[in-house]
Amino acid sequence: PRDQDLLGVKVVVSAGPTREYLDPVRFISNPSSGKMGFAVAQAARDRGAEVVLVTGPVSLPDLPGMRVQRIESALELRAAVLEAAQDAQMVVMTAAVADYRAADQLTEKQAKVAQDLTISLVPNPDILAELGGSKGGRVLVGFAMETHAGVERAAAKAQRKNADFILLNYPTQEGSAFGGDDNQVTLVRPDGTSEAWPRLSKLEVAQRLLTEAAKLLPAG
């Protein structure tokens, strides 16, 4: 039924974690596997889209039939996504972007000392919010992981970032954990309306996401 409904549509997908280096060998990161983003990229490709997949460090191999750009830090992710998004009609931000990076990145390995260590962190830019700030005609989709008040918080996030919708999941819920092959998400719109989807494979979540996002593309 979906066939080639994204033919001629450029889709940018971000995936995986970011790494925020403290020194050349240590970083702050998170356990994002990249599977959700890779599934979105694969599904979009199969529906005819021109796909750019920008991914943080994950153990997944490149997907054929698209441009795969590997980055490490949030700042690198930002540069790659903003560049690729310029002539895109859809951006799906599945990346688990680190909220903070080190205020100063040491160029030499930090020696161990027998004292407490304080690290200064500064906030990373919010890429989705930046895209939302100059939205143009683009369809913008985000993900959010919440431990409580999920729908309210995700709706507020969608509003603040000017995203068309956010797929909300809960880290604690069975079938939603980092790294799994399934996901149980709730689609949340900025107006607070939501739809809970059943537990599905990440590829099926990706297909539904694209079906919802495709409805928002300008006709033509």
Ligand code: C5P
């Ligand atoms: O605010 P929060 O991190 O929960 O928002 C999650 C959504 O925003 C995801 O789609 C994520 O990729 C995106 N995001 C971003 N830049 C950040 C943080 C999150 O684009 N610095």
